[in-house]
Amino acid sequence: MSFNPAEEIEKLRKEIEHHNHLYYDLDDPVLSDTQYDQLYQKLKDLEARYPQFAAADSPTQKVGGKASTAFSPVVHRTPMMSLDNSYNAEDVRAWHERCAKMLSCPVFDMVLEAKIDGVSCSLTYTDGVLTTAASRGDGKTGEDITANVLTVKDIPHRIANAPAGILEIRGEIYLEKKDLAQLNEKQAAANQIIFANTRNAAAGSLRQKDPSVTMRRPLKFFAHSFGFGRINAGGFGDFIDDCRKWGFAVSPVRLRTSSIEEIIQFYQDFNDKRRTLPFDTDGLVIKVNSFDQQRILGNTAKSPRWAIAFKYPAEQATTTVKNVLFSVGRSGVITPVAQVEPVSCAGVVISNATLHNFDEIKRLGLRVGDKIILERAGEVIPKVVKVVQHLGQADIQPPVSCPACGRPVYKAEGEVGYYCVNPACPAQIKGRILHYASRAAMDIDGMGDAVVNELVNRRFVSNFADLYNLNFFHLLSLENFKEKKSQNLLDGLEASKKRPLSRLLFALGIAFVGAKTAEVLADHFHTLDALMNASIDELQTVPDVGTAVSQSVYDFFHDPAAKEQIELLRATGLNFTQPQKQMSSRILEGKTIVFTGEIEGMTRTQAEQLARQHGAKTSGSVSAKTTFVVAAKAAGGKLKKAQSLGVKIISAEEFFKMIQ
DNA sequence: CCGCCTCGAGTTCT
DNA sequence: CTCGAGGCGG
Numbered sequence: 001m002s003f004n005p006a007e008e009i010e011k012l013r014k015e016i017e018h019h020n021h022l023y024y025d026l027d028d029p030v031l032s033d034t035q036y037d038q039l040y041q042k043l044k045d046l047e048a049r050y051p052q053f054a055a056a057d058s059p060t061q062k063v064g065g066k067a068s069t070a071f072s073p074v075v076h077r078t079p080m081m082s083l084d085n086s087y088n089a090e091d092v093r094a095w096h097e098r099c100a101k102m103l104s105c106p107v108f109d110m111v112l113e114a115k116i117d118g119v120s121c122s123l124t125y126t127d128g129v130l131t132t133a134a135s136r137g138d139g140k141t142g143e144d145i146t147a148n149v150l151t152v153k154d155i156p157h158r159i160a161n162a163p164a165g166i167l168e169i170r171g172e173i174y175l176e177k178k179d180l181a182q183l184n185e186k187q188a189a190a191n192q193i194i195f196a197n198t199r200n201a202a203a204g205s206l207r208q209k210d211p212s213v214t215m216r217r218p219l220k221f222f223a224h225s226f227g228f229g230r231i232n233a234g235g236f237g238d239f240i241d242d243c244r245k246w247g248f249a250v251s252p253v254r255l256r257t258s259s260i261e262e263i264i265q266f267y268q269d270f271n272d273k274r275r276t277l278p279f280d281t282d283g284l285v286i287k288v289n290s291f292d293q294q295r296i297l298g299n300t301a302k303s304p305r306w307a308i309a310f311k312y313p314a315e316q317a318t319t320t321v322k323n324v325l326f327s328v329g330r331s332g333v334i335t336p337v338a339q340v341e342p343v344s345c346a347g348v349v350i351s352n353a354t355l356h357n358f359d360e361i362k363r364l365g366l367r368v369g370d371k372i373i374l375e376r377a378g379e380v381i382p383k384v385v386k387v388v389q390h391l392g393q394a395d396i397q398p399p400v401s402c403p404a405c406g407r408p409v410y411k412a413e414g415e416v417g418y419y420c421v422n423p424a425c426p427a428q429i430k431g432r433i434l435h436y437a438s439r440a441a442m443d444i445d446g447m448g449d450a451v452v453n454e455l456v457n458r459r460f461v462s463n464f465a466d467l468y469n470l471n472f473f474h475l476l477s478l479e480n481f482k483e484k485k486s487q488n489l490l491d492g493l494e495a496s497k498k499r500p501l502s503r504l505l506f507a508l509g510i511a512f513v514g515a516k517t518a519e520v521l522a523d524h525f526h527t528l529d530a531l532m533n534a535s536i537d538e539l540q541t542v543p544d545v546g547t548a549v550s551q552s553v554y555d556f557f558h559d560p561a562a563k564e565q566i567e568l569l570r571a572t573g574l575n576f577t578q579p580q581k582q583m584s585s586r587i588l589e590g591k592t593i594v595f596t597g598e599i600e601g602m603t604r605t606q607a608e609q610l611a612r613q614h615g616a617k618t619s620g621s622v623s624a625k626t627t628f629v630v631a632a633k634a635a636g637g638k639l640k641k642a643q644s645l646g647v648k649i650i651s652a653e654e655f656f657k658m659i660q
Numbered sequence: 661c662c663g664c665c666t667c668g669a670g671t672t673c674t
Numbered sequence: 675c676t677c678g679a680g681g682c683g684g
Contacts (some may be wrong), residue, residue, distance in 0.1 A: 329670060337671085354671050356677080381671055381675055512680075514668045544666085546681050623665055 005050045007059075012043040016059045044432045056520050061577070071143035071207075074134035077168060077228040080122060081139055082302060083285065083309040089264045092286070096260040096310045102297055102305070103246065109289035111222060111236050112266060113251035116307055117199045117280040118174025119206055121149060122227055126168070128162035130155070148206050149173070151215035154222075156247040168227030169243065175202045176278045179218045198280045224247040224285070252277075253356070256289065267310055274312075283311035301393070316375040317350070318388060319343035321368055324396050330431025330509060332416040334399060334409060336361060338384060339370075345376055353382040356418055358398050360384075367392025371525035383413040423561075429463075430456050432509055436464050440515050441507035442499050445492035446485065454478055464507075465568035467493060501528055501578040508562075511552045520544055521553070527567070528576035532557040575592060581613075587659060592625055596639055597632035599652050607655075614659045622647060630655045 004292050016039055040060070047054050086092050100106045122142065124132040135150035149155060152173060175183070175198045181203060186192075195201035205217040223243040225237075233239040255266055266283055274281045288294055288306040289367075297305040307626050323339040323406035336355040341348055353374050355361055364384060366372070369392035373385045399409055402420035404427030411418050420428065430452050437447035444467075445568065455461040470493065475486035499507075502522035506515050513521070524542045526533040531553070539550035556562055593616045599607050607630070608618040622629055622641040626646040631639045642649050 132665095327671090331669075333670075335670065348673055350672080352672070356670085376672085376675095382673090383676090512668070516667060544681065548680055619666070621666065625665070 001305070005046060006053050009043065009050065009053050011053075012039060012046065015041060016043060018407060021061060034239050055120055060484075071135075071145055073137075073141050074132060074144045075141050076134065076139070077166070080120065080136045080142065080170065080227075081299065081304055081308055085309045085311050085432060086298075086302045088268075092264060092267075092308065092310055093260060096284075099297060099306070101474050103293055106438050108293060109235070109237075109258050110260075110263065111240070111287050112253075112255040112257070112263055113285050113287075114253040114270075114274070114277075114281045114284045115174050115311070116174050116222065117197070117249070117282050117286045118172040119199065119203045120170065121145070121206075121221070122154065122168055122170045123149070123172050124227075125159060125162055125167045127164060128159050128167075130157045137495065145206050147211045148208060148214040151211050152219045152221055154249055155221045159246040162246060163230045164230075165230065167229035167231070169223050169246075169248065170225035170227045171221055171223040173202055173206060173219050173221050174198060174279055175205070175217070175219060176279065177280060183217065220279075221249060223250055234291055236287050236291070236294075238288055239291075263310070271312060282371075283309055285309055316373050316385065317343045317345035318371060318373055319350075321366065321370050321392070323365075324361075324368055326399050328402060328404045328420050328425060328427035328431070330428055330435050331511070332420040332422075332425065332428050334402070334420060336396070338366070340372070340374065343374075345374065345382065348375065348376075350376070350382045353384050355384060358396075362398050365390070367395060369393070399416065404428075424462070426456055429461075433461060433464070433467070435506055436467075436507040438507075441503055442496040443503070444489075444491040444496045447492065451489070463565055463568075465565060465572065466574035468497070468569075468574075497572065497574050499575060501526075501576060504528070504574065504576070505531075508556070510556045512549045516542065519551060522578040523581065526578050532566070540628055583615060585614045585659065586615040588614040590615075591627040592617045592619055593630075593655075594619050594622050594626050594629045594638060594642075596629060599630070599632040607652075608660065612653075 016036075019036055019039070043058070044060050045061060047058065084095075086095065099108070120136045122134045122136070123130060124134075130150070131146075132144065133146045133155075135145050136142050137181055150157065177198060180195060180198045181236050184195060187195070193645050195204060201217070202219060204217055205214050223240070226239050229244065231239060233242055237256050240254070243250055253270070255263070257263060263284075263286060270284065286308050288297060294304070294306040294442050299305060320341045321338050322341055325337050325339060326334050327337050328334055330454070331332060336358065338353045340353060341352060355364075355366070364372075364387055366384065366387055367390060370387045371389040371391060372387050374382055375385050376382055398411070398418050401408055402422065402425055405420065405422050405425040407420060407422040407425065409418050410421050422428070433456065434447075434449065434454050436442055437444040437452070449540045452461075455470075455478075458477075459471060461467055470488055470490070472490065475489055476483070478486075481489075500522065502515075502519040505513060505522055505528075506518035520542060521531060525534065534554075536550050536554050539545055539553055545553075557566075593608075593611050595604050595607050595611075595618070602610075611618050616627075619626065622645065623637050624645055624647075626642070626645075626647050628650050629638060629642040630652060631642075632652045639649065641647075
């Protein structure tokens with residue numbers, strides 16, 4: 001194909017605009033400055049050679065083009081170094097020991113502060129007047145961001161009683177969590193970029209070409225380092241006190257001690273507290289206090305030896321997508337799952353992350369081989385946040401055939417999901433059996449993932465009733481099964497026959513019938529036969545049962561295959577009735593309770609059962625209708641929601657006292 | 661008909 | 675835990 005300058009120019013413009021966007025709006029450049037400059041230069045050359053294709057909206061013509069840098073370089077008087085990181089007590093003790101050795105002194109003062117997640121910035125005051133503000137850049141040379149920094153309200157433009165000449169104060173410019181939420185609301189309303197975190201928002205705000213935009217961002221500053229100048233302080237603690245006198249905010253979390261164990265204790269206690277603070281912190285910073293001792297310890301090529309960051313494990317991590325697989329759930333839904341290069345995130349090693357559906361893949365623009373950021377949503381479920389760098393070639397296509405049974409895949413009109421509609425699909429059978437045996441359903445001890453897998457693969461089991469026809473010899477032939485395990489599983493199966501109707505209903509896996517609806521239905525009809533014979537109208541008289549649920553239940557029990565299954569289960573002696581609810585008291589009648597966190601001595605399900613026995617309603621989510629929330633150890637998002645809604649919060653002890 | 665409140669379903673790792 | 679959607683009250 002011949003060279004087409006118009007096309008080539010257009011392609012370069014698009015590419016450069018994309019990188020401008022990454023750099024200015026997202027503060028997340030993918031290209032190095034050199035790589036960017038090469039692209040930019042290439043476009044400039046082409047535009048010069050083919051002036052007929054010049055355009056006013058080309059990035060080369062715009063003031064904001066990155067190369068025509070709005071922020072001129074500033075060489076730092078002393079380098080702005082980064083800190084060495086540590087993530088555990090051992091590393092911190094080792095650091096302390098190394099310092100002690102180099103200082104020939106086992107006990108020395110240290111200062112601890114919060115490590116606030118923001119953008120570091122160096123402020124130069126000349127005879128007390130703020131003259132230059134610079135970003136860190138590569139540590140040696142930063143960018144001049146004075147115009148933007150002048151709009152930060154926390155930063156004094158003039159300081160009284162400052163030492164004569166040059167004084168350089170360094171610190172962090174950051175955004176509070178609540179301000180990020182507000183900013184993002186505004187951004188969304190204006191159809192602008194949503195910032196992923198406070199750090200990105202702060203950085204993006206400082207990169208604005210127009211300082212009036214920066215001014216509208218509620219940026220804050222706190223001082224944390226000494227850069228240059230003649231000061232009286234002999235130690236870091238005194239210097240920070242001076243900063244306060246000069247009108248700077250400083251870390252709200254501070255500790256001065258000579259005990260490394262006290263610091264480690266503080267680190268552990270602070271982990272819970274830091275989430276309630278108004279700003280994001282990813283850890284603490286430990287510094288040797290005395291400036292003289294700092295001088296003795298000196299620096300490595302990268303960082304000072306007299307300071308170390310004591311970080312908490314990152315909640316986000318960067319890794320690579322190795323492959324995308326498709327899992328088939330018990331209902332036949334096909335879910336894409338990303339297999340990633342194992343990476344440590346929020347304390348665990350992640351190797352899989354759900355992608356939910358194909359819209360999500362499209363939204364992310366994800367390809368196999370891409371570099372991605374993932375996080376544990378609510379510190380639990382790994383989730384792909386975004387693609388950092390496109391390294392993959394081909395787009396990910398939805399599967400044409402089911403990965404488990406090979407039958408063609410269907411996509412319902414207007415729905416996001418793809419389905420395998422083969423009821424005999426082994427993946428669906430496994431899913432259904434696993435659900436049947438699960439804790440909240442029939443609670444069959446000894447029936448986990450591996451056992452179900454083998455039972456289905458070996459064709460011992462293809463439906464619920466088959467489970468009860470398993471004998472000792474079937475089980476003995478399973479991998480790692482001897483007498484003991486086999487007997488345990490048989491006992492587990494036998495015990496499951498006595499479960500109340502509500503659990504059986506849930507276990508059957510009727511669409512729209514979860515644990516809650518199953519219980520409502522069982523309590524209303526008392527026997528499976530009464531439920532099976534109920535008309536759609538009768539079903540709808542039950543609270544919380546509407547058209548969708550009633551239709552689904554009716555259809556399920558009028559399907560010949562399901563009917564046969566029920567009769568087979570009846571023949572094994574399964575319990576088809578719901579016991580009358582026994583009430584311990586009615587003390588909690590009319591109250592709606594939500595449990596959160598780990599309650600000592602019982603599971604959350606047990607606690608909920610207890611509450612219901614005393615007449616309460618229980619729910620899994622907090623709303624204005626919630627009477628109170630029982631918050632135990634390690635309470636999560638529900639506690640937060642309760643606080644924001646002003647819902648009463650009580651402790652587990654208070655709850656137990658109520659029902660005594 | 662809209663908006664709030666819930667529930668259901670799928671997902672990860674120890 | 676999050677997303678999507680059913681149930682229901684206003």
